[in-house]
Every structure is written in C-alpha cells, then in structure tokens.
Amino acid sequence: MKKIWTGFLFVILLTAAQFLPAGLLAAEGGKEQLTYRLKWLFNVSVMGDLYAGEMGFFEGANLDVTVKEGGPERDAIRELELGYADFGVASADQVIRALSKGSPVVVLAQLFQVNPLQWIYRPDRVEITQVKDLKAKTVGVTFGGNDETIMRTLLASQGLSEGDVRIYSVRYDYTPFYRRKADLWPVYVNSQGPIISWKLKRAGERVAFFDPSAHGVKFVANSVVTSVRMVREHPDTVKRFMQALLQGWEAAFKPENSKAALEVLSKYDRDTPRPILEKQLAMTRKLVKPADSVDIGTFDREAWQQTERIMLEQQQIKAPVGVDKVLIQF
Amino acid sequence: MLPRRIYQFLIIFLLGIAVLFAVKYLFGLSDYVIPSPADLRDTLAAVYKHYGADVASTLSVAIIGQVVSIFLALMVGILGRQTTWFGSFIKVAAYNVQAYPIVAIAPIIFILFGDGFFSRLLIAAMICYFPILLSVLGIMSEPVKEIEHFYRVTGRMRWQLEVKIRAFENLNKLTTVISGSATLAMAGTIVAEFIAANAGIGYSIRIALYQSDLSKILVALFLIGITLAVYQGLLEAAGRMIGKGVTVTR
Amino acid sequence: MALSCNHIFFQYPGASTEVFQGLSFSVKQPGFNALFGPSGVGKTSLAKIIVGEITGYSGKVNADGMTRLLYSYNLERLPDWSSVGRHLDKITPDSKEEHKEALVEVFGMTDYMGLRFSQLSLGQQNRINLMRYLLQDFELLIMDESLANVDEMTRESIILKIKAMFPDRYFLYISHNFVEVSKFCREIVVVRGPLKQPQTLSLTGIDLKSHQSVDRDRLEQTMLEIMNAA
Structure with a gap:
C-alpha cells in the first residue's frame, strides 16, 4: 500500500515539474x-x-x-x-x-x-487586379481561419458584402481549385505556392497570386x-x-x-x-x-x-x- | 436509467471542469490557456443555440449512419457466416477496410462524394459498423445446435430461419452492442466533420480551434456529452422494451 | 426393412481412444427397441452414426429400405418467438393433422399449446420436442432420453400410445431406466465399453402393449440380464 502512495506522489511531483519553465530547469555544460x-x-x-x-x-x-x-x-x-x-x-x-x-x-x-497567406488563381480564367474584381467570383475561404478575416476585411474595404462573392468552404486539399470549382483559393504562397504552380504548369496552366497586403490589408x-x-x-x-x-x-x-x-x-x-x-x-x-x-x-x-x-x-x-x-x- | 445517465455525465463533466479550474487558479494561468467561469458562461449563452443545432445535425447523421451500419453489419455478417470461400472473402474484406485509419480513407471519400451529407454519413457508418459486424459475425457463425437440429434433419432449414434463430437467441448481446455503437457513430461523425465537412459540431470545433477558443470547445464537449447520454439512454430503454416485449407476450 | 451395423470403428478427431472397436448389432423387426448402456459408452455417438450425423467411421450401417432416419434428444429447444402450438402447426404436414391432435392429448399438452417453449417445465419441453419428431415422415426414430423429466405415468402412456400408433416403424429408445426398457422394448441392444468384446449384446424385452399386464418374474429376469450384460 505504501508503495502505491509513494508512486502516486512521484507521479504528482513529475506532473508538477512539467509546469516549471522547461529550459531553466537544468543546465548542461x-x-x-x-x-x-x-x-x-x-x-x-x-x-x-x-x-x-x-x-x-x-x-x-x-x-x-x-x-x-x-x-x-x-x-x-x-x-x-x-x-x-x-x-x-x-x-x-x-x-x-x-x-x-x-x-x-x-x-x-x-x-x-x-503575410504569406494569399489567394492563388488562374489569370487565364479570371483577372484580378483590384479587390472589386472579386465580385461574382468563387472564393475559397477557411471558415474560422485567418483567410476568412482577411477576405472579410478586403471586401469591406471596398464596400463589397459577402453576398457579392460566392464563398467556397475550404478543406485541407486543393481538389476544388484543381477541378475549377473555385476561382481563387487560399494558399501559403511561399510553401504551397511553388508546389501548386508546378503541378498546374505541368497541366499547361498559368497561375498568379492575389496579395491582400498590396490592397491595403496588412494582417x-x-x-x-x-x-x-x-x-x-x-x-x-x-x-x-x-x-x-x-x-x-x-x-x-x-x-x-x-x-x-x-x-x-x-x-x-x-x-x-x-x-x-x-x-x-x-x-x-x-x-x-x-x-x-x-x-x-x-x-x-x-x-x-x-x-x-x-x-x-x-x-x-x-x-x-x-x-x-x-x-x-x- | 435515463436520468441516471444524464446526472452521471454531469458529474463527470463537472469534475473535469473543476480539475481545469483548479489547475488554472493553482498555477495562475490566464483566460487564454483555460477560460474563466465567467468566460465559459458568456460563451455558453452566446453559442448554445448555434451549437445545439450543430449537435442536432451531427446526431441526426450519426443516427442514420448507425442504422446504415447496422444493416451493413447484418448483411456482411449474414453473408460471412458461411464457412465457404465467399464467406471468408467477405470477412477478410470487412476486416481489411477496418484496418485502414479513417483519416487516410477520408480524403478519398471526400474527393468522390464531396463534403456534404453523404460523406459524413459514410464515415460515421464506417467507424461504428465494425464492432457491430464483429458481434454479428460471432453470433451468425455460431450455430444454436439444440434449436437448429430439428430443422436441419427434417430438411426445413432455410438461411432466413437460421439467421432468425441466431439473432433471436442473442438479442441481448445485439442490443447491447447497438446501443454501445451509438458513441462510435457520434465520434465518427464528429471526426468526419472535423476533417472535412462544412456542417455539424465537429466543424464548429475545428473553427473554435482555429480561434484558440477553449471555452467554445468546452461548451461543444458539454453539448455532445449530454446529447449522447440522452441518446444512449433512450437506446438502452428501447432495447429493454424489446426484451420485455418478448417476455411479456411469451 | 432391417437395421444393422457391421464392424463399426470410430474415434473422435483428436481423441486418443476409440469409441467403437468393431461394433456390430442388428435389429430385425420394426417396433419399440432400446439402445442401452452405461453413461459415456457411446450410445449418442452410435445413434448419430446410424442417422448419418457423424461421418468418418469405418464399417457399415445397413438401413435397408429406410430413407428417413431421425435422431432426437432431450436438450433440444423450440424457438421462443411464438407459442409451441404455432410451431407445431407449422411443422405438421396436412396429412398428419389427426395424428397431431391425438398426440397432444395423449402427451397431456392440451392446456399448454398457447405457451412459449421457455414457459414450459422440463418434462413438457421434452414432450413437445418428441411430438414434433413423431409428426414427421420417418422409418426410424432414435429417442435419446426424449422422455427425461416426464413423470412415470405419463411416460408409460406415451410409450404405449407410440407403440400403438406406429407399429410398423423402427424406434431406438435410449434411456437409463432399467424397468422401462425391460418392460416396453422388444429388442434391447446393450452397448458395452470398448474393452469388452463383443461390444454389444442383444436381449429380448417384454414388449408390453396397451391393456396387457406385466409378469413380475419375467420383468425381474430381463432386468437382471440387462444388468449382467452391461
């Protein structure tokens, strides 16, 4: 019985130790x-x-x-x-x-x-040079994600409402963009951008990125x-x-x-x-x-x-x- | 039984919350790490309607998924009960499908069927059907010799009768497994929603996670728990009624 | 029509000893005959070999002219989803309706036909089970402890009724009841342990019919013979 209690105490101490600043706990050399x-x-x-x-x-x-x-x-x-x-x-x-x-x-x-969070699109299909060009386009947005916040801000900055664009709920993969169900799709331009560009290039398609910071939204x-x-x-x-x-x-x-x-x-x-x-x-x-x-x-x-x-x-x-x-x- | 399930759940949930608060105040953690009681109350007031509807949506998918999986399990179990090549083939296929983690299969499902209702349903059914299948297979491949003997030797045995005898003899086992699988159906639906759907409480949890909002997650857990407790309690009651119905009319 | 087994050798898969080593017996005439022997001697195995529920033995079972051989035992159950009466209706061919009614009465089951199997006493359960076998087409019916837990009076009237109703059928009655076997059976095949040769001995019982009275001396004599044989 005593052993159990000792073990129990040990576990508690071990747990408590987790809450101490990790790095300063021990110094080596x-x-x-x-x-x-x-x-x-x-x-x-x-x-x-x-x-x-x-x-x-x-x-x-x-x-x-x-x-x-x-x-x-x-x-x-x-x-x-x-x-x-x-x-x-x-x-x-x-x-x-x-x-x-x-x-x-x-x-x-x-x-x-x-911010690397930008929207990829096919310039041969849609032309986006200003925020107003988003009107009537299908825009991928991760509900709850930063891209939602940024997109709302972008739209509001030009007096557009959410009804002016078609929002497409984004999941983890790019299939809807590949299958052209969405015109713009949120990506991390530095990590995912080159991969998607490369894939679409092999299919003979050009891509471009829509950068919110270029339109005044710096998140x-x-x-x-x-x-x-x-x-x-x-x-x-x-x-x-x-x-x-x-x-x-x-x-x-x-x-x-x-x-x-x-x-x-x-x-x-x-x-x-x-x-x-x-x-x-x-x-x-x-x-x-x-x-x-x-x-x-x-x-x-x-x-x-x-x-x-x-x-x-x-x-x-x-x-x-x-x-x-x-x-x-x- | 039903009220007991509910207050047992409440005890567990409140204990969990109490532990969280104890940790919060013991270590002086901010509301960002663990929300304050006031935070929790405000969030509950703000989202309970919206989350309640989400949980209802998830539950409805889970229930349909469970029904589908019961049918599926019965079908596979009935086909797989035979000791023929086809029977063992069915069994191997059923076991293999279960061996794949659902998160690996989910993308294929979502690509094929989109992110709507059907994908959620399919994933829910896939997650909860296996335990049912196992028990159906067990039940269906185990002869009830002392009942079946007469029908066999007098040439009266048909597969329908065989299935009926074995199911009837194991009714208790079946209802227990079915009410137990409700939890799995619910968990499966939530996982599906979390991965890729755009409705349901799993989806709301994902959004709350994006926003690092633990109080919303706690509210969601509470609603899921209470709903599941009620649903399972009802299933158990139904199972008992079926059992009683059998003995009463005897 | 006759039943005989010649040089039956049998061993359960995985078992170390043989159940039968060259077992032979024959029952030449239809009627109420017995398979008798101490527990564990292999009566049930022999019964299943005769009806073909066990294969993998060597030797020969001859059931000349018999196509329907049935084996029934006392642990069998009827499904509980409907009353025993309904079950009986379902498995009774139209031609045997009269038989059914007669059997229900003699078996003392008239009042219980609306009940489900699990609501019956053990004796009632065994009776209803035996009844449904009797309502099938058969030339040979093996009754393995089929009247266990039935009181003696009812048992006797049931056996007498069976003998009267089915004089041209073969019955093999498996029971541990010396008196009953001696009193009612015509041929008594005593199965002995595998170490004894021959493995079976055939004796003649009293074969009592309805309205006959039993000769006590003869009964005692037969019982003694059985005891010695086993």
Whole structure:
C-alpha cells in the first residue's frame, strides 16, 4: 500500500515539474537549455529557425535550444504560460487574442513582413487586379481561419458584402481549385505556392497570386513570442536568444549561403523535391526580407495596429488590447 | 436509467471542469490557456443555440449512419457466416477496410462524394459498423445446435430461419452492442466533420480551434456529452422494451 | 426393412481412444427397441452414426429400405418467438393433422399449446420436442432420453400410445431406466465399453402393449440380464 502512495506522489511531483519553465530547469555544460516551439511543421517558413539551430548560432550564444515542430493543435502562447516552452512562434491574431484574455505574452520579432497567406488563381480564367474584381467570383475561404478575416476585411474595404462573392468552404486539399470549382483559393504562397504552380504548369496552366497586403490589408503573420516573466527575469537570455535567432535568419537568406540553407532545409523537409525547395526559399525571402535594407524581425507597427483594428471590428476581441505595447525589440 | 445517465455525465463533466479550474487558479494561468467561469458562461449563452443545432445535425447523421451500419453489419455478417470461400472473402474484406485509419480513407471519400451529407454519413457508418459486424459475425457463425437440429434433419432449414434463430437467441448481446455503437457513430461523425465537412459540431470545433477558443470547445464537449447520454439512454430503454416485449407476450 | 451395423470403428478427431472397436448389432423387426448402456459408452455417438450425423467411421450401417432416419434428444429447444402450438402447426404436414391432435392429448399438452417453449417445465419441453419428431415422415426414430423429466405415468402412456400408433416403424429408445426398457422394448441392444468384446449384446424385452399386464418374474429376469450384460 505504501508503495502505491509513494508512486502516486512521484507521479504528482513529475506532473508538477512539467509546469516549471522547461529550459531553466537544468543546465548542461554551462549552456542554458531552452525550448522553442514553432507554429507549424518543419518547412520553408521556419527556415531561419532551423538554420540558427543547425549552423551553431545558438551554441555560439551559449544556448542549448530544442526547436520543436508545431501543428494545428499546438499553441506556442499556451505552452509559454504552462512552461512547456521558453520561446515560440505565433501569428499576430493569436497574440492579440491571448492578450485580450490576459495572457502575459510579449512579441520579440516579426518574422514575416508580408503575410504569406494569399489567394492563388488562374489569370487565364479570371483577372484580378483590384479587390472589386472579386465580385461574382468563387472564393475559397477557411471558415474560422485567418483567410476568412482577411477576405472579410478586403471586401469591406471596398464596400463589397459577402453576398457579392460566392464563398467556397475550404478543406485541407486543393481538389476544388484543381477541378475549377473555385476561382481563387487560399494558399501559403511561399510553401504551397511553388508546389501548386508546378503541378498546374505541368497541366499547361498559368497561375498568379492575389496579395491582400498590396490592397491595403496588412494582417501580420508569424512572430517570435515569449512570456513577460522571461523578459523580466532573464533579459540576458532573451537578448542572446534573439540575437542568435535573427542572425540565423539573416544568414539563411544571404545569397552566398543559399546552398547551405537548402542543405539544412532538405534535411528537415525530406518530402519536397529540391527544385521546389529552391523556389520556396526564394519566395520566402521576399516575404521576410523584402529589401536588403529591411532587417529580418523588424516590427511593422502600423500593420500590427491594423491587425488589432480588424479583429476588433470583426468582434474577435471585445476591447482594444494595445498590442503595440508588447512589441519589444531586443 | 435515463436520468441516471444524464446526472452521471454531469458529474463527470463537472469534475473535469473543476480539475481545469483548479489547475488554472493553482498555477495562475490566464483566460487564454483555460477560460474563466465567467468566460465559459458568456460563451455558453452566446453559442448554445448555434451549437445545439450543430449537435442536432451531427446526431441526426450519426443516427442514420448507425442504422446504415447496422444493416451493413447484418448483411456482411449474414453473408460471412458461411464457412465457404465467399464467406471468408467477405470477412477478410470487412476486416481489411477496418484496418485502414479513417483519416487516410477520408480524403478519398471526400474527393468522390464531396463534403456534404453523404460523406459524413459514410464515415460515421464506417467507424461504428465494425464492432457491430464483429458481434454479428460471432453470433451468425455460431450455430444454436439444440434449436437448429430439428430443422436441419427434417430438411426445413432455410438461411432466413437460421439467421432468425441466431439473432433471436442473442438479442441481448445485439442490443447491447447497438446501443454501445451509438458513441462510435457520434465520434465518427464528429471526426468526419472535423476533417472535412462544412456542417455539424465537429466543424464548429475545428473553427473554435482555429480561434484558440477553449471555452467554445468546452461548451461543444458539454453539448455532445449530454446529447449522447440522452441518446444512449433512450437506446438502452428501447432495447429493454424489446426484451420485455418478448417476455411479456411469451 | 432391417437395421444393422457391421464392424463399426470410430474415434473422435483428436481423441486418443476409440469409441467403437468393431461394433456390430442388428435389429430385425420394426417396433419399440432400446439402445442401452452405461453413461459415456457411446450410445449418442452410435445413434448419430446410424442417422448419418457423424461421418468418418469405418464399417457399415445397413438401413435397408429406410430413407428417413431421425435422431432426437432431450436438450433440444423450440424457438421462443411464438407459442409451441404455432410451431407445431407449422411443422405438421396436412396429412398428419389427426395424428397431431391425438398426440397432444395423449402427451397431456392440451392446456399448454398457447405457451412459449421457455414457459414450459422440463418434462413438457421434452414432450413437445418428441411430438414434433413423431409428426414427421420417418422409418426410424432414435429417442435419446426424449422422455427425461416426464413423470412415470405419463411416460408409460406415451410409450404405449407410440407403440400403438406406429407399429410398423423402427424406434431406438435410449434411456437409463432399467424397468422401462425391460418392460416396453422388444429388442434391447446393450452397448458395452470398448474393452469388452463383443461390444454389444442383444436381449429380448417384454414388449408390453396397451391393456396387457406385466409378469413380475419375467420383468425381474430381463432386468437382471440387462444388468449382467452391461
């Protein structure tokens, strides 16, 4: 009987230990151990994160970082609060939602200057140069997803209502777009874009992308986040982590490093053929570093404020959260 | 029995919520990680109608799916009861289909049948038919010798009579499995909706997940649980009534 | 028409010992005959070999001129979805309606025809089961403990009625009741263990008919013979 209780206590302690900050629990060889939870699976969108890890940028900053894959059921902000992760990647809407619910989260860098979430279409079938061209078209939208928020904002910005377009509910695959049941289909332009373009090109079809940011809707995407406590209690760790991370991102997109970057990427994303990876990498560069003068990680504060405004208008949050205050450049 | 099922469910659900709240306040977690009671109440008030309709839609698909799967299982079970080549072929096919994870088959189903009602139905039926099939196969391939003997030796045995005898002799087993499979039908429908449909509570859960809204998910779980408790309670009551009907008219 | 078994060898698949090693017997005349022997000696197996429900034996079963051989036993049940009366109606050929009514009366089942099988007592259950076999076309009917749990008086009147109604049929009555077998059966085939040779012995019973009275000495004599044979 006693044994059972001892075992029980052990399990409780073990469970409790899970709630302690993961990285600071133990240090190995003097290096600080950190856990970094990504937003999505290993692919080109986390190029810089992988590069920083593989090419020794974290080690150079005396950090031992475990980079963990994300996924649809993962939420980096929740993991920060629960202590499963020390740093993470979250989209701006996640950050704003978390803030509105009182989560102690801060944003350390904005990884994507341009949101990769765009709409693919066939220019030979439909011509979309302005938002008004969407009228009477069949537009794919993931209900509940960011693309829904963005599309609503786009339509509202030109005085269009939802009745002016035909909404097609998006699932996980592109079949309806391939079968021409929808004119526009939401894709991540840097990761899915090259794959779909390649497939349609083989079928002799041309594709183009409709970019909401070109039409005034700047909805911020992936950003690096951590907890208020981390910033307050370990500012030095945060500083070293961010420096190493952003150096990794910058290095990954330097033209002279493209071969090394491809090596790293193909190690983690084995299913995508090399020529596609190359295209993905080039596409991603345009989104994270639109110009040489722009440092990766720079905050587009105006875009953040617009994102908050949009969410407020669409009643995704009840009151303003002042997201500007939690954007902290280290 | 029915009220007992409901309050048993309520106890379990409230216990679960209590544990969540305990964790929340013990570790000082924000409403983003675990919603506050007020949050939960507001969400319930805001979405219960909409979610209630979704659960009803899911339940209706699940019920039809269950009926379909009962028929399917009976058919396969009856065909597969024979120890012939065809019988074993049917069995192998039925077992194989079950071996594939539904998430792998679902895309094919959605491509073939679209994301409407039929796909949800098919997936629900596929998930819940197997346990029924197993018990039907077990029942149908097990002779009730002491009843069948007379009909066999006097040349009166037809397959309909054989099926009738074996089903009747195992009525309790059958009703238990059928009421148990209600849960699976519901789970199957929700999975289908979650993967790819554009209606039902599974679909709403997916949207809530996109929005990281745990309170909506908790409300959805509550509604699913209570609906399932009622449905299963009714099925059990019906099963008992059939059983009683048999003994009363005896 | 006669029934005989010659040099039957039989062993259940997977069993280590043989049930029958060269078993032979014959019953030359129709009537109420018995298959007698201690438990486990293989009476039921022999019965099933005779009617063809067991195959895989060697030797020969001769049932010259008989095409319909039936085997009934006391654990059989009728389906419970309708009354035993309805079941009986369903399996009674039109030509045997009169038979049915006579049997229902003699078997003492008149009051129970509206009940379902599970509502009957064990004795009633056995009677209704036997009745439905008697209503079929047959030349040979093996009754394996078919009157178990029926009281002695009813049992005797049933046996006497069967003998009167079906004088030209073969019956093989399997029972452990010395008195009954001695009293009512004409030929008594005693099946003995596989180690005893010959494996069967044929004795003659009293073959009592309706309105006859039994000779006590002869009865005792027959019973003793059976006991010694087994």
